[in-house]
Amino acid sequence: MPNDLLNRINYVHVGKHGTFYPDTNPLYNSTPPEIDSLFKFLKENNKSKLLLYFHGGLVPADEGLKTAERIVRYCNSGSDSHAFCFVWETGWMKTITDNLTTISNSDFFRKILIKVLKVTGPKLGIEPDDLFDGAKGFGQFTEEAIEAELRKEAPFESYQINTGAKSATILDAESSMDESGIQILQSELQAELEFEIESDPELQELISAEKSQAEEDILDPKYKHSSEENAKGLITTMEVIIGATKVALRVIKRYIKKRNHDFYPTVAEETMRELYVSELGNWLWGNMKQKAADMWKHSDFEGNFFQWPVGLYFIKKLAEYQEETSKKLTIDLVGHSAGSIVICELIKMISAKGYDIKFRNIIFMAPACRTDLFENTILKNPSIFSSFRCFTMSDECEKKDRLFYFVYPRSLLYLISGILEDKSDALILGLQRHTIGNHPYNDDHSIIISDFLKKEGHTVYAVTDKSAVEGYRSSARKHGAFDDDKETTLDSIIHIIKQ
Known part of the structure; x- marks a missing residue:
């Protein structure tokens, strides 16, 4: 006033x-x-x-x-x-914050996030610094360990990249500065994510369960239980596997092009873009x-x-x-x-x-x-x-300017660049x-x-x-x-x- x-x-x-x-x-x-x-x-x-x-x-x-x-x-x-x-x-900042709060409370989002972290981490040679054992390969992290990391203010904030542990396909793409060859990873990623998702009964239940009204309101139509794009009112496991594979590929491509925002924020950005982006806030920003x-x-x-x-x-x-x-x-x-x-x-x-x-x-x-x-x-x-x-x-x-702790532990300008603008890593x-x-x-x-x-x-x-x-x-x-x-x-x- x-x-x-x-x-x-x-x-x-x-x-x-x-x-x-x-x-x-x-x-x-x-x-x-x-x-x-x-x-x-x-x-x-x-x-x-x-x-x-x-x-x-x-x-x-x-x-x-x-x-x-x-x-x-x-x-x-x-x-x-x-x-x-x-x-x-x-x-509109309140709307964006409310949406991030909804996402932070979503077990569905958290589970997909964990699966993508688990699959992409080893391929990128990510070695998080462990308080007790020093850096260790991502493949050694259990889902319980990843869950524990997600409870931190800034998950996976400290990590190293072990070039020797990277996927050979990624190494080739980096040396040639050409991401096109990375497409051969798609079937490999999809197979791994298919195993991870189909063998997880908790995630299976989350896929079929109705989401909260707040989450339904911001989900991409293809992940809603009732929408024109999803006429049967059911989200299939394969749709989720395909979506998670797209996220994993985008994360890897951004690393190859050096357009990542560090490991965890990049996975969070691409997961939110896949599951929620059209309703998360980019239309408000537009x-x-x-x-x-x-x-x-x-x-x-x-x-x-x-x-x-x-x-x-x-x-x-x-x-x-x-x-x-x-x-x-x-x-x-x-x-x-x-x-x-x-x-x-x-x-x-x-x-x-x-x-x-x-x-x-x-x-x-x-x-x-x-x-x-x-x-x-x-x-x-x-x-x-x-x-x-x-x-x-x-x-x-x-x-270090953490906007929303585990969901998005970066500043507002990073959020704009990584999520609110039309393309990932928009230049701000x-x-x-x-x-x-x-x-x-x-x-x-x-x-x-x-x-x-x-x-x-x-x-x-x-x-x-x-x-x-x-x-x-x-x-x-x-x-x-x-x-x-x-x-x-x-x-x-x-x-x-x-x-």
Whole structure:
């Protein structure tokens, strides 16, 4: 809920489809005249600097407003810029978390996960570090031992790869950098999984048993007990064997291409993609990205303002203000997580429509935008901005930011890359592994991005050491911490914009 510090010249609420469409809570609603009042305030108070802030895209409205309050407070106390925040909440993180909770409680998911771990581990030469015996081959692990590992906060976090223990087929594929030969493993994997699944009475019972309603709601249709794809209302054992084989093959292919997210997270990602992906959350993520684009979509601004895109209306009034006053505002863009997607879409729209609007700084915190979007918008329009800085976690810290313990012991950016995007290991700007030019992320497009990010002052990896100078400090150890109170990243941003 808005507080005493926030008023309508500090934020705008973005409704569904990126419009002024009203929220069920009238306290969150915004109107075009409120944006008009912002520019009246800037003129009457002779303000020359404007900070536009875009929070992450999976938060509810109240959290978005709390973030807006924090940004306004920091901005007012540390700079002469006027802060204006786009509260474009979707609130879908709760849905994704609820779905992960359902999966964590699913014995069916856990059993399939164990079977895939058990079959793929030996072929990949995985040797988990055992507390008592040191590293040992995965084939020596019983299902009870795997179960015990899954009760840990981060299963199979420490392991080695014994090249000598790998499948010869995998070794050949790795040496030739060609995954096509791996298809001959399919029959071998299917035979092993068929034995594992058919000889497990508990899993047989789980296959035939009805799932909880919560799990039924998110299962892929082919694994539902009643759906058009499964007209008989029964899931056959062979369907599960085929599905598990697909998962195992995808895991192995990702290892061959060096596109894995370590052993356990990769198996978890591919298992969830097979059993649940269409309903787990990627459609929510897709809708959120669409909203980020829709707020800048074309409009003639006629008829009911409920249908007007908020972002484009703001830019229209900004352009009019600068033309009427003959003053160019100094504008800084700051985006956290999916807020980076909104900024990319803004730059794309400014370029397409030819607005005479320039930005001083573009500042990202843990950006969740894909690298191709970043390249095709921001990097292709260098004349629209003067300076760029990205604050994000090192890969070491990213892996320790555990989103959901055993089900998914990696950060939100890893979840987006591994599960929520259309393809596994989608390249995300905020993931260090994707943007430093190392194999396999070293194609021409990746090198363009890594060269840009390596330029002096463009990237800050948290956690920075004590020697870091002002404007280059960040102590964030979690994805959501970058814009928290007392977080040095915000101090760095204020230092940048007060210049």
